[in-house]
Structures are given as structure tokens and as C-alpha cells.
Amino acid sequence: MLKAISGTGVLRALGAMSGTSLDGVDAAIVETDGVSIARFGESGYRAYSRAEQQVLEAALGHWSGAEADAAAQVVEVAHAEALSGFETADLVGFHGQTLAHEPRGRGTCQVGDGQTLTEALGVPVVWDFRTADVGLGGEGAPLAPFFHFACAKWFGATEPVAFLNLGGVGNLTWVDPSKASAETNGALLAFDTGPANAPINDLLRARCGLGFDEGGQVAAKGTVATGALELFLQEAYFTRMPPKSLDRNDFPEMMDLVHELSDADAAATMTAMCAASVAQGMAHCPSPPSRVLVTGGGRHNPVLMEMLRVSLDCPVVAVEEVGLDGDMLEAQAFAYLAVRVARGLPTSCPATTGVMALVGGGTVSEPSA
Incomplete structure (x- = not known):
């Protein structure tokens, strides 16, 4: 089978993603040769139960041990259930669940x-x-x-665009679609912008018993505490040059900054922190993007989207505006990357992760005979 998937034709790849928001497993089909996208296929979602979420939450920050083992079991069972409902796929891209991320320390841990x-x-x-x-x-x-580069080519972009993923953590990809390939110098710049949905979700779960701020309803009733926002923006991370990345819990002081605020004011202030960190990050783009395409759960929050539109100097729209599925883009990404790994193509470069040279990560496991 490995010989079959390592050729040059289009493969039907099934990708899965379980993000730092800990809501569930996204799964999606992409038909690709590892360079261009031939077709987007069906998709699905398997939510984590609250009990499963509690197991995953307890394991955050752990690199090994009983908590990590329990989380791995939850992740494997949930992914097997999510992926078994699809018809034939040539291969699967499985990200796993990130528990800890210290690229300048112990490394990175996905169970x-x-x-x-x-x-x-x-x-x-x-x-x-x-x-x-x-x-x-x-x-x-x-x-x-x-x-993201392949997506920009797929929908026919001709000017630089930015993809903004607002999951648990925010990350930005600046794409110049005029370049011949993603590997070409100047085609990409990428980095994590700052906290996104994760701290807002944690706040609302702790204070209100809510999983997230649905429709931005809580934040919409609040007022942003500008003093707390200004203190947040003094964090040294924002002045670091990209590429750069974050762990889900890298900004614990956010909770302290909103501790004395009402629920609504705290939610509004944390939402403003997310938008402001994106605005800070936009200054690093090689040139202003023609538009910002927002993906991930944050695009469903109208308060956050309006804050972004006010603070950025270009149009801000959901990725659905260009025919993409913002709920499935990360799952689709790992389907696409799986094909690149199987074919020995690079999956990251100095401009996306700061790696010293083009690198194709990933391990390919095959079923026992």
C-alpha cells in the first residue's frame, strides 16, 4: 500500500483534527496529489462528551503519565468513531491532541x-x-x-491574502499566490497571533457553566476594560518576530486581568484581547493582504468579527466567502499534509515555523498484514 500512495496521482485522503478548544473531532476528505487540490469531499464531526472533555482538560500540560495515557485513549476512540463512518480513503492524516507545546524547551506533545x-x-x-x-x-x-497556499490557488487568488484561524489559539498565514509553490521564497509567512477562543471558553465554563460564548451573546453585553487590554498587549510575545508559536495556556495572566470584572465585561475584554493580538500580528506581514479570510470557531462570534473589522485595514470575511468550509479547514489541512508526507514533500519551511530548512514531518503507519 505504501508504494501505491507514494506515486504521483490524486489520492482520496481523510484528515482529522482535534484542536485546543477541545470541542470534538473534525474529519474531512480532500482529493489531492499533494500539490494542488482536485476536490473537497464529505466531512463529519464527532463531539466530545463533557466527561471526555474533562479527561482531556486534566491532561493539558502533561507530557506523559496516567493523565496523558487517559487522554490518548479518549482521542483514539473518538477518532476511530469519527473516521470509520467514511467510505473508502487511501490514507488518513491524524494530528492527535496537543497536550503541551514548548518548541524552545521540551518540544511538542500530541497524544x-x-x-x-x-x-x-x-x-x-x-x-x-x-x-x-x-x-x-x-x-x-x-x-x-x-x-493555505493550495487553497489560495484553488479559489483563484491573484493578490496576497491572509488566512486567520481562530481556534483555541489564533494563527495567521500570509500567502502570496503569485509564487509558483509554497516552497518558493516569499510565498508564505505564518505564526500564532495570540490566545483566541480557549481562554474565553475557560472563563465562561468556570463562571457561567457555558461551553463557549455562543454568538458572542455574553461579550455583546459587556464593556471592554481598556486598562486590562493595555496590560495584556505589553506581553513580550507580541514584539517577537515570527515565525513563533504558542501553547494553549501560555497567557495565564489573562484570567487575572479580568478577575474583578463582571462576566460580560470579562468576556468582552478577552474577546478584545484576541482581536488586538491579531492586529498586532498584522504588522509583521510582508505586505498588506487584500483581505483576511477567517476560519475556525471564532468566525461565528459576531462581536469578535466586528472588532477585527474595526481594527484591521482590509476586508475581514469568513472563508465561506471564497467557497471554503471554515469548520473543516484544519481537518482538510491534515488530509492534504498526509499526502505530502507520503510522497516525501515538505510540510513546513523557515517562513512558516522557523525550521532551518524545508522539512517533511510525519510517520506513516500501515495495517498489519
Whole structure:
């Protein structure tokens, strides 16, 4: 099978993503040769139960041990259930669940064993996408930029555009579609902008018993505490040059800054922190993008989207405006990256993760004979 998937034709790849917002498993089909996108296929979603979320939450920050093992079991079962509902796929791209991310320290930790998943599904599984990048001096994140470049080509962009993913953490990819390939110098710049949905979700769960701020309803009733926002923006991360990346819990002081605020004011202030960190990050783009295409759960928050439109100097729209699916873009990215790994193509470069040279991360596991 490995010989079959390492050729040059179009493959039907099934990607899966479980992000730092800990809501569930996204799964999506992409038909690609690892360079261009031939077709987007069906997609699906498997939510985590509250009990499963609690297991994952307890494991955050752990690199090994009982908590990490329990999280791995939850991740493997949920992914097997999410992916088994799809018809035939040539291979699977399995990101796993990030528990800890310290690219300048201990490295990066995603739980979930690809060999276990390949035995359950009966098809090759590409996994452990980040370790090789970190081993060569990269941040290991973000990894979607090569896919974003392919998406820009797919919808016919002719001017630079920015993809803004607002999941648990925010990340930005600046794309110049006039370049011949993602590997071409000057084609990409990518980095994490700052906290996004994760701290807002944590706040509302702790204070209100809500999983997230649906429709921005809580933030819409509040007023931004400008003093807290200004203190937040003094964090040294924002002046660091990209590429750069974050762990989900890298800004614990956010909770302290809104501790004395009402629920609504705290939610509004944290939402403004997310938007302001994006605005700070836009200054790093090589040239102003023609528009910002927002993906991830944050695009469903009208308060956050309006804050972005006010603070950025270009149009801000959901990726659906160009025919993409913002709920599935990261799952689709790992389907696309799986094909690149199987074919020995790079998945990151100095401009996306700060890695020393072009690198193709990932391990390919095949079912036992």
C-alpha cells in the first residue's frame, strides 16, 4: 500500500483534527496529489462528551503519565468513531491532541497512536506531524500554511491574502499566490497571533457553566476594560518576530486581568484581547493582504468579527466567502499534509515555523498484514 500512495496521482485522503478548544473531532476528505487540490469531499464531526472533555482538560500540560495515557485513549476512540463512518480513503492524516507545546524547551506533545488507529481503520495513517520540525529547530506550528497556499490557488487568488484561524489559539498565514509553490521564497509567512477562543471558553465554563460564548451573546453585553487590554498587549510575545508559536495556556495572566470584572465585561475584554493580538500580528506581514479570510470557531462570534473589522485595514470575511468550509479547514489541512508526507514533500519551511530548512514531518503507519 505504501508504494501505491507514494506515486504521483490524486489520492482520496481523510484528515482529522482535534484542536485546543477541545470541542470534538473534525474529519474531512480532500482529493489531492499533494500539490494542488482536485476536490473537497464529505466531512463529519464527532463531539466530545463533557466527561471526555474533562479527561482531556486534566491532561493539558502533561507530557506523559496516567493523565496523558487517559487522554490518548479518549482521542483514539473518538477518532476511530469519527473516521470509520467514511467510505473508502487511501490514507488518513491524524494530528492527535496537543497536550503541551514548548518548541524552545521540551518540544511538542500530541497524544494518540497512529498505529492503533491504522489497525482500527485498515488504511495507512500519517501522524506525528510536528516532531521532525521541532527537531530541526522549528516551532512545530502552525502546520496549515502549505495547505493555505493550495487553497489560495484553488479559489483563484491573484493578490496576497491572509488566512486567520481562530481556534483555541489564533494563527495567521500570509500567502502570496503569485509564487509558483509554497516552497518558493516569499510565498508564505505564518505564526500564532495570540490566545483566541480557549481562554474565553475557560472563563465562561468556570463562571457561567457555558461551553463557549455562543454568538458572542455574553461579550455583546459587556464593556471592554481598556486598562486590562493595555496590560495584556505589553506581553513580550507580541514584539517577537515570527515565525513563533504558542501553547494553549501560555497567557495565564489573562484570567487575572479580568478577575474583578463582571462576566460580560470579562468576556468582552478577552474577546478584545484576541482581536488586538491579531492586529498586532498584522504588522509583521510582508505586505498588506487584500483581505483576511477567517476560519475556525471564532468566525461565528459576531462581536469578535466586528472588532477585527474595526481594527484591521482590509476586508475581514469568513472563508465561506471564497467557497471554503471554515469548520473543516484544519481537518482538510491534515488530509492534504498526509499526502505530502507520503510522497516525501515538505510540510513546513523557515517562513512558516522557523525550521532551518524545508522539512517533511510525519510517520506513516500501515495495517498489519
